[in-house]
Amino acid sequence: MGTIAATKTRRFHNARWDEPVIFELSTPGSRGVLVPTTEPALAAEAGDGLSAPPESVRRRTPPALPELSQAQVLRHYLRLSQENLGADLNADIGQGTCTMKYNPKINDQLARSPKLAELHPLQDPSTVQGILEVMHRLDLALREISGLDRFTLQPASGSQALFGMQSIIRAAQRARGEWPRRNELIVTIFSHPSGAATAAVAGFKVITLHPGPDGYPTADALRAAISDRTAGLVITNPEDTGIFNPQIAEFTRIVHEAGGICGYDQANANGILGITRAREAGFDLCFFNLHKTFSTPHGSGGPACGALGATAELERFLPVPVVDFDGTRYRLEYDRPDSIGKLRAWYGVPGVHLRAYAWIMSLGAEGLRRVAEDAVIANNYVLSKVRRIHGITIPWPDKRRLEQVRYSWQRLADEAGVTSEDVGRRMADFGLHYWTSHHPWLIPEPFTLEPTEAYAKVELDEYVTAMERVAGEAYADPDFVRGAPYQSTVHKNDPGPLDDPARWAITWRAYLRKHGRRSAP
Amino acid sequence: MPEALPVHPYLPNSVPEIRAAMLREIGVEDVEELYADIPPELRLGRPLDLPAPFASETALRRHVEGLLARNTSTQEALSFLGFGCYQHQVPAVCDEINGRSEFLTAYAGEPYEDHGRFQALFEYASMMGELVGMDVVSVPTYDGAQATGTVLRMAGRLTGRREALVPRTMHPDRLRIVRNYVEPAIDLVAVGFDRSTGLLDLADLRAKVSDRTAAVLVENPTSLGSIEAQAPEIAALAHGSGALSVVYVDPSSLGVLEAPANYGADLICGDIQALGIHMNFGGGHGGFIASRDEERFVREYPSRLFGLTTTAVEGEWGFGDVAFERTSFHEREHAKEFVGTATALWGITAGVYLALMGPQGMRDLGAACLQRSRYLTSRLSTIPGVRAPAFESVAFREFVVGFTGTGRTVAEINAALLERGIFGGVDLSGYFPELGQAALYAVSEVHTKDDLDRLVSAVAEIVA
Incomplete structure (x- = not known):
């Protein structure tokens, strides 16, 4: 073992606190925090408050929340945090397409400033000039990085940015008198499921292109999908395979000539910063996930930002408000009659905007380009090593990859009966995060590695070594891998109750109702 | 060009010897060879035109704090x-927990390496369930507005109808978000308010509720602050027309106001920002959706739902996704709306808050x-x-x-x-x-x- 990367796997064991569900820790009468008191003089005039609500909606029974002292709550959640594996603790390259890179601590510190955290969104603009300037400067940087003309920072994730993109395509086609006649939206199978799902939510009929012989759809396949009902195309490039579609400018030309609008999902932008842009490829819209490419922490699944950019022709459709700058003052402009309206409360997540701005300002133009180059080098380095692991195959093996690769364990599954999910559970035993891939599994038994620029060569080696070891174990003792994990917080789940309406329990109260109180383990 | 630059602390492989060794392993001399698939006409061919970067944390901090100094916060005014x-009040423990690297920098781990995230969000949902009186609560959505839009679409699918009655006093920004979100599926009809009380105009509601109505939305308190004393009557009116009763509720009020499930709500939604999360210039929002534990409701949620299960070891709690196949992660455009990154960290934080408050x-x-x-x-x-x-x-x-x-x-x-x-x-x-x-x-x-x-x-x- 260990012949490919020549490093050792870790003798890891995840924290296993056997931590009860918080309701089991409750002691009636305990207090975790006190509410500021009401001065007697105020209470004398205002009454006790409790009798104020109308009888019809006054609470009759207190909510059965758990009751714990403060340090008990702290310890409970600290233990849970230890039973979680963030990018700060592992070479988080197993969540391909999600760009799990380093989130600089300085940026977190800056975002926690009360000068940001304690701002209300409806303060007088004169009192929020600093954060508005940050948002404006970030807009300017993203314009240059993409070549498009204006960004909104409002979408709070990539999926919400995709939905915003679909909303703009719908609004623009309507403005041309083409909606709802043009109601077809073209996507690709190797892009995020939300591209297709948000199109359906926005009211489009979804047409999905599948890859041709080179791993990406052919221009002929696109032409065949085009008609006078085409509203637009939303596509990633590189797609989740990591293969760059060199015909992308022809794609956008074909769609434009047919009257469609082209949106670019730049979730996979980490390998092309400063190399190639949405503008030159002919896109009308694009978005960047600031929590991926621009280093802001993922927060266990948000809050985040999908910064959405448009050309001058389409910017009038962006959600309100936009940040305007007149050379002296920044203000929030709502008077935009063609706007799609709003996507998220207020202005999105400014703490994410600030972190992304700080990251860009830590790297500059040359730094961003080196990020892209290092991400591509790291990916190809890992590819070169992983290629030699028995049981793994690489679809389109002769095609170049940029920042990530979608691999397959089909051979392992055929030869040893061990699946990608099994491998993933065993990888947890080495303190490494691993994920299969989005559905559908067009590439069977898939996994996607995205090494990014952020992990040292020795850390990449460790990941590859662990994977090689798991493959070896799978051939030697498949049941052992299928039974994993062993050194994680918990053991293999019984999936049965999760899909059985009679047994599933989405809250503690549902659990008690269906299963009764359990005896202590 | 890049080789001449100093090693950057965020770029561990920018050490020249390491970079050279990695290129050697790949079998190329220059990174340019790896970009050969990008046609020349698509190459930028010049450096990006961005401001010069700051060369140290000190310089960066001075710059960013200099910008933020122009803000006046609610601590100062x-x-x-x-x-x-x-x-x-934001309890200190809330910030302590949501600042932990393990939660802050995690994402979409599996139930094994991210057991803690699953448990924390299950507990969050469970505590919200106690507040609103429901057995099913979703992992957080983007904000209360998104939760409202989804709940109305759920009601449309559940009833096969496409009209939702919403109060005229509804927050205008929330209405903007909802209107754009539900457009292809639901028509919004405003119900007026009583000018003396600010509460829903029941005569107007009676005139508008019909067999076309999928949902009657009531806000409690209203967007203008009044406790909606007529909420039970409104729910009964909705049910009388075969519509679902939807309540947008402020969770901060639920220590003293009745759980909406107890006055007829079928679907409940709202925003969790006030539960231990700083305002963050509007960045602190997260939404929740709640319902009874009926399969027909559960199958309509777009959000992930985390459930409790057992493991291979006796007495051990495990957590996982409930009915995952309804989500867009599994079914793309055939799913119930869409799901993705939303506001999990705020959900964890709200759970900490509710555990502290009791x-x-x-x-x-x-x-x-x-x-x-x-x-x-x-x-x-x-x-x-x-x-x-x-x-x-x-x-x-x-x-x-x-x-x-x-x-x-x-x-x-x-x-x-x-x-x-x-x-x-x-x-x-x-x-x-x-x-x-x-x-x-x-x-x-x-x-x-x-x-x-x-x-x-x-x-x-x-x-x-």
Whole structure:
């Protein structure tokens, strides 16, 4: 073992606190925090408050929340945090397409400033000039990085940015008198499921292109999908395979000539910063996930930002408000009659905007380009090593990859009966995060590695070594891998109750109702 | 070119020897070979035109803090702003937990390496379930508006109808979000409000509810702060027409206000920002969706739902996704709407908050808000020309104040308050012109009697 990367796997064991569900820790009468008191003089005039609500909606029974002292709550959640594996603790390259890179601590510190955290969104603009300037400067940087003309920072994730993109395509086609006649939206199978799902939510009929012989759809396949009902195309490039579609400018030309609008999902932008842009490829819209490419922490699944950019022709459709700058003052402009309206409360997540701005300002133009180059080098380095692991195959093996690769364990599954999910559970035993891939599994038994620029060569080696070891174990003792994990917080789940309406329990109260109180383990 | 640059601390492989070794392993001399698939006409061919970067943390900090210094926060001023985003006590433990690397930098791990995230979000959902009286609560959505849009679409699918009745007083930004979100599936019809109470106009509701109605949405409290005393009656009216009763509820109120499930709600939604999350200039929001534990409801959720299960070891709790195949992760365009990154960290934080507060804390919080609302309205009403409260109904933590009688605009009054270091209430004259010169004043447990008295003196002085 260990012949490919020549490093050792870790003798890891995840924290296993056997931590009860918080309701089991409750002691009636305990207090975790006190509410500021009401001065007697105020209470004398205002009454006790409790009798104020109308009888019809006054609470009759207190909510059965758990009751714990403060340090008990702290310890409970600290233990849970230890039973979680963030990018700060592992070479988080197993969540391909999600760009799990380093989130600089300085940026977190800056975002926690009360000068940001304690701002209300409806303060007088004169009192929020600093954060508005940050948002404006970030807009300017993203314009240059993409070549498009204006960004909104409002979408709070990539999926919400995709939905915003679909909303703009719908609004623009309507403005041309083409909606709802043009109601077809073209996507690709190797892009995020939300591209297709948000199109359906926005009211489009979804047409999905599948890859041709080179791993990406052919221009002929696109032409065949085009008609006078085409509203637009939303596509990633590189797609989740990591293969760059060199015909992308022809794609956008074909769609434009047919009257469609082209949106670019730049979730996979980490390998092309400063190399190639949405503008030159002919896109009308694009978005960047600031929590991926621009280093802001993922927060266990948000809050985040999908910064959405448009050309001058389409910017009038962006959600309100936009940040305007007149050379002296920044203000929030709502008077935009063609706007799609709003996507998220207020202005999105400014703490994410600030972190992304700080990251860009830590790297500059040359730094961003080196990020892209290092991400591509790291990916190809890992590819070169992983290629030699028995049981793994690489679809389109002769095609170049940029920042990530979608691999397959089909051979392992055929030869040893061990699946990608099994491998993933065993990888947890080495303190490494691993994920299969989005559905559908067009590439069977898939996994996607995205090494990014952020992990040292020795850390990449460790990941590859662990994977090689798991493959070896799978051939030697498949049941052992299928039974994993062993050194994680918990053991293999019984999936049965999760899909059985009679047994599933989405809250503690549902659990008690269906299963009764359990005896202590 | 890049090789000549100094090694960057965020780029571990920028050490020249390491970079060379990695290129050697790949079998290329130059990174350019790896970019060969990108046609020349698509190459940028010049450096990006960006400001020069800061070469140290110190320089970066000076720059960013210099920008932020131009802000005046609600810690420096006395603020009465609310209207969907609220200043409350944020327990220190909330920030301690959401700043932990393990939660802050995790993403979408499996139930094994991310057991803690699954358990924390299961517990969050469980505690929200106790507040609203429901057995199913989703992992957080983007915000209360998104939760509302999804709940209305769920109601449309559940009833096979496409009309939703929503209050005219609904927050205008929330309405903008909902309108864009539900457009292909649901038609929104506004129900007016009683000008004396600010509550839903039941005659208008009776006139509009029909066999086309999928959902009747009631807000409690309303976006303008009033406790909707008619909520049980509204739910009954909805049910009478075969529609679902949807309640948008403020979770901060649920220590003192009834769980909506107990007055007829079928679907409940709302926003969790006030539960231990800083306002963050509007970045602190997260939404929740709740319902009874009926399969037909559960199958309509777009969100992930985390459930409790057992593991291969006796007595061990495991967690996983419930009915995952309804989501867009599995079914793409055939799924129930879409799911993705939303606001998990705020969900974890809200769970910590509710665990700290417990039933007594939520009750004390509710009482403190009700007391301060009553005190401030009563004091403001002594100022000639000021109408406080403008509505004859009970306010939870915010209420409309009429200034028309003072002869001054809210904009003028707020400008004068700002000079005195006070952020006056939200100017409603643009949002709800029918209210005249009116402002929405919000209070919470953070306000002391002195704070409220200071506002009253300032307003009295300004309108005199």
